[in-house]
Amino acid sequence: MSRRTRAQAGGRAGVHTAPRHRKPVDNTGVIPQLAKAAREVEASAQRGKVSPSNRTKFQVIALLMREERAKAKESTELSEHDRAEALKRLDGLASILAKTAARDTSLISLLEPGAPVSEAAKALRKQMLFAGGIEMVVDEQPEPEAQAEKLPPEIAQRQVLPGSVKARTRSNPFLAPVLTSVNTTTPHYSRLSNWELLGPLLRAFETGAGGNAASMELPPAPRWDRISPPGQELMDHQARLLASVAEGHRAYLLADEPGLGKTAQALLAASVADAYPLLCVVPNVVKTNWAREVQRWTPNRRVTVISGDGQGIDAFADVFVVNYEILDRHLGWLTSLGFKGMVLDEAHFIKNLQSQRSRLVMQLATSIRSRVPGADPLLMALTGTPLINDVDDFKAIWQFLGWLEGDRPSQLLLDRLDETGLVPSDPGFLAAARQTVIDLGIVRRRKIDVAADLPAKRVVDMPVELDSDEGRSIRAAEAALVARLLERYRRMASAAGLEPGVVDLDRVRMIARQEVEESKASSTGASIFTMLRTIGAAKARLAAEYAGQIARSAGKVVFFAKHIEVMDAAERTFAENEISSVSIRGDQSPAARQAAIDAFQNDPSVQVVVCSLLAAGVGLNLQAASDVVLAELSWTAAEQTQAIDRVHRIGQEEPVTAWRIVAAQTIDARIAELIDDKQGLALRALEGIDTGEQSADSIQVDALASLLEAAIRGARRQ
Missing domain, CATH: 3.40.50.10810 (Tandem AAA-ATPase domain)
Incomplete structure (x- = not known):
């Protein structure tokens, strides 16, 4: 029998033959560490409970697998054989993770690229990389510009970066740890872990x-x-x-x-x-x-x-x-x-x-x-x-x-x-x-x-920014009105021989009164009346949205406005937001008005009553609400008080809050202040409270005088 035949026979008879020479498996690097960890998580899932620590380990394995796959594909130092071998081993790891996730489906969310990474996961990642032979692991802090790269493409392309943010980042590029309150708790197994909670x-x-x-x-x-x-x-x-x-x-x-x-x-x-x-x-x-x-x-x-x-x-x-x-x-x-x-x-x-x-x-x-x-x-x-x-x-x-x-x-x-x-x-x-x-x-x-x-009754201002084209138009009209008043004052001061920049309060008020009288005679142009009406229309939707938030939070709301277009815009906004409302207007019949009042007072589904300041400001009982929204400002303090007192009256069991919607950076804000000042007249006359002297002029005159005085002082400083 030949040597080859004897060897074959010996093999069949169970006689040991010389082993075939294979290339030894490379157990260095990160991939073997991942394989070991993956088997531990798989065993945990087979026992029917994946502990919080193993959930963290599962996520870290997935993160490092992505990193290793990217390295294997992009590295120029690996031979084609080594690259194929690394990708093959990573595919095997991916199969283990997939089987594990199939046993505990809550693990699937941890595989998503955007899944949050806890501090425990970051620490474990460093440990596994260190065990794989990587001696230094640095957590890179991305620049603000680079942060957008991690965002979804449709969000990333819209990112902006204000210049001052770059300055702040450069001045303090590191976020200091808070060592006094380091969280030392570590995830642990809970007997509730496998319950749907x-x-x-x-x-x-x-x-x-x-x-x-x-x-x-x-x-x-x-x-x-x-x-x-x-x-x-x-x-x-x-x-x-x-x-x-x-x-x-x-x-x-x-x-x-x-x-x-x-x-x-x-x-x-x-x-x-x-x-x-x-x-x-x-x-x-x-x-x-x-x-x-x-x-x-x-x-x-x-x-x-x-x-x-x-x-x-x-x-x-x-x-x-x-x-x-x-x-x-x-x-x-x-x-x-x-x-x-x-x-x-x-x-x-x-x-x-x-x-x-x-x-x-x-x-x-x-x-x-x-x-x-x-x-x-x-x-x-x-x-x-x-x-x-x-x-x-x-x-x-x-x-x-x-x-x-x-x-x-x-x-x-x-x-x-x-x-x-x-x-x-x-x-x-x-x-x-x-x-x-x-x-x-x-x-x-x-x-x-x-x-x-x-307090039993209070007024809270809610300033809003009119940053639309309409808001810019309002501010331009206000600037034109002030410029007109300032030019009139300069001519009057020059004729009287006053030095430029001197504020003569009597002449300032004289011009303000004249402007108000002219505005009453004409409803066109940049008058204070048309300006306030335009501001009211610009605030209407914002005021209605805020009233809707209050209605959902606290119950019924009384919404006051002066102009019909503001009431119409408010009602449209309430309808769009599925907020049930009724209205009280000057052109209603007595029966229609009473039906609206009864619905607001007694029907739980009616959340808002939209009221005209003139038609509903007196004589009504609306105590079903404890919140009032004043979408437009009154021309008198008494008018505002009367509106709020539709709610703040006998039968009211809760404190009353009136929310005044005020257009910031416009004459609206000054009028709100003047209304508060005028409250002092009633306090002084009826309650003997010394509130200081108040102007006897109307709020319109006071507002224009205030604007003109500020313009004169501003021009003098220039």
Whole structure:
């Protein structure tokens, strides 16, 4: 038998033959570390429970696989054989991850490129790279310009970068860690991990399980107010929330009714928590008011308002105010600035998690939580109406606050639910779960609950910015009116031999009275009457939108306007927003008027009554509401008082708030001040209160005199 035949026979008989020589498997580098970790996660899934630590490991494996695949494809140092071998091994790893995700479908969301990466995941990534032979791993901080590359293409192409932001980034390119509050908690296995929890959590609120009010327990108000600035005073319910912030709480769904000072509470909370820079995302209609409230409650802090493309903003400010509609243009630099706090006003605007608005807000919140290591950012969602359609509306706000991660509770909420000792099948779980979420930071107070804190009647100005073409036209018309008055004064002063720039108040008032009389005789031209009418029309939609927000938050609203076109525009806006309204006008029959009043007073579905200041300003009882919106300003203080007193009268059980919609940077703002000044006449005559001397002229004359005097002084300084 030949040697070859004997060898073959020996092989068949089980005799050992010399082994075939294969190229040894390369167990160096990152890929073997990934393979080992993937098998550990797969084994965890086979046992029926993927622990939080293994969920983190699963995500890191996916991240590093993408990096290794990109390296293998692009590297010029690998031979074609080595490249093919690396890609083959990565494909095998991908199959393991796919099988693991099939066993626990909640892992699929971690495979998405945009899935948030926790600090624990970043640390594990460094460990695995180090074990794979990479000695130094640096987390690169992208420049603001580069941030847009990570955004969806349709968003990235719209990004802008204000010049002052570049200056701020260059002056402080690093975000300092907050070493005093490093979070040392690590994900761990919970016996609730494999329970479906979101459904029971929402059902707990839908059924009102437990029956208690949805408001967390707050500390008592401090005896002394050491937070608000001089001249301002906190109410007890506001001070109690700030005491909670002082104790370290950092996430709130502040659902107080309108009129209870949510804006002030949020701004002072940022001061207490030192959550600067602070980002405030607000509806466009209240953007100007937020800037004013920052100056009012935290006067030592700089505020900047982001409009349009953001040119001219102060990137070194402490507080940044931006409206929802332009977030898509500014997301790149906003996510890289290093905010330590974020406030959402009218947070129900993000209720649709699929909308672009909601996705942008979530991306901002995620960046704020992750960019400053060790920081515990202040996150506040302000809304009197967290639920618009159904209890699912909670999901977006909870996710913003960090209580949910997709459709699963966050580690924080999971730990708190674990502490109850209950699972969804246990009696009492719903009540305990509802209270657990409330204690995470839900705060809800009604006017009637804090009536002792509030004055019986108050007027709150709500400035709005008219930044449309119509607004620019109004400001141009006002400038033309002032120029005309100034030229008339110069001619009069020259004829009287006065030195240029001298202010003669008697002549100023004489010209103002003359202008008012001429305006009354003619309804055309740039008169003060036509200007105020135009301003009222420009404010109509903004005023109606704000009234709609109040109606959804606190109930019925009385909406006052002077001109028929403003009432018409308001009613159209209410109809578009599916808010039921009735109206009271001068051309109605007595029967139609009474039908409208009865519907507003007695029909729960009627949310707003649109009233003419002249036709409905006296003689009506509208106590079903405790909120009044004054879309246009009155010509007398008494007219305004009469309108508010349609609500503030016998039978009213709640404090009354009148919201005056004021067009900022126009004559409208000056008229609002003059109306307040005129209130002093009644206080002095009827209540003996010394308020100082007031002009005996009409508000129209006072307003024109004020504008002319300011123009004369301004011209003198030039």
